[in-house]
Amino acid sequence: DARVTQTPxxxxxxxxxxxxxxxxxxxxxxTVFWYRQTMMQGLELLAYFRNRAPxxxxxxxxxxxxxxxxxxxxxxxxxxxxxxxxSAVYFCAxxxxxxxxxxxxxxxLVL
Amino acid sequence: GQQVMQIPQYQHVQEGxxxxxxCNSSTTxxxxxxxxxxxxxxxxxxxxxxxxxEVKKQKRLTFQFGEAKKxxxxxxxxxxxxxVGTYFCAGENTGFQxxxxxxxxxxLVSP
Numbered sequence: 001d002a003r004v005t006q007t008p009x010x011x012x013x014x015x016x017x018x019x020x021x022x023x024x025x026x027x028x029x030x031t032v033f034w035y036r037q038t039m040m041q042g043l044e045l046l047a048y049f050r051n052r053a054p055x056x057x058x059x060x061x062x063x064x065x066x067x068x069x070x071x072x073x074x075x076x077x078x079x080x081x082x083x084x085x086x087s088a089v090y091f092c093a094x095x096x097x098x099x100x101x102x103x104x105x106x107x108x109l110v111l
Numbered sequence: 112g113q114q115v116m117q118i119p120q121y122q123h124v125q126e127g128x129x130x131x132x133x134c135n136s137s138t139t140x141x142x143x144x145x146x147x148x149x150x151x152x153x154x155x156x157x158x159x160x161x162x163x164x165e166v167k168k169q170k171r172l173t174f175q176f177g178e179a180k181k182x183x184x185x186x187x188x189x190x191x192x193x194x195v196g197t198y199f200c201a202g203e204n205t206g207f208q209x210x211x212x213x214x215x216x217x218x219l220v221s222p
Contacts, residue, residue, distance in 0.1 A: 033210075035212075042212060042213075042214055042215060043154070043199065043212040043215075044212075045210060045211070045212070091153055091154070093154075099144065099156050099159055100144075100154075100156060100210070101156060102153040102154045102155070102156075103153065104152075104153055105153050
């Protein structure tokens with residue numbers, strides 16, 4: 001049963017530190033999405049890639065967030081420097097077209 | 112920007128009662144998807160609707176897409192405790208190729 005995997009599952013860090021989250025999409029899926037979920041804002045699309053090319057990252061704070069796909073089996077989301085307001089669950093999802101399969105998420109707490 | 116609202120935000124029902132959540136978009140959608148997220152879990156894709164007025168059923172779940180392609184509903188007949196979770200609609204805005212998630216409806220089912 002193919003699944004999207006994300007690491008780490010939990011991360012506690014201090015303000016100002018760099019955070020890197022990783023995602024392995026389902027093999028064969030050509031689209032990868034990064035979402036952030038908080039109680040206040042709900043589920044927000046941060047960025048997405050199709051065939052490894054970034055299509056839209058307008059939902060992402062540009063000054064501190066960056067998303068990349070160094071190869072077809074790995075997507076990364078980096079926050080530098082992290083701030084307490086970045087505390088959230090970060091989901092990666094992959095898909096063919098628009099049906100999306102979510103990973104278990106990375107629960108981030110920035111102190 | 113595009114907004115997708117869902118009502119109600121929260122509903123608590125007794126097992127066996129019916130449940131409906133409504134999804135309304137500020138703009139016309141090319142398609143709409145529904146996801147379910149269990150407490151502590153990740154969103155799981157349920158279904159996609161594409162055609163105006165489309166109705167699809169999955170066992171006790173009935174999904175509808177409005178004639179104007181700006182609204183949708185999910186109806187659960189005879190709820191069970193396993194239906195507990197938050198139900199999200201997600202719309203693709205015509206011409207923008209961007210999925211926007213609704214605010215979600217949290218369902219609690221008491222035995």
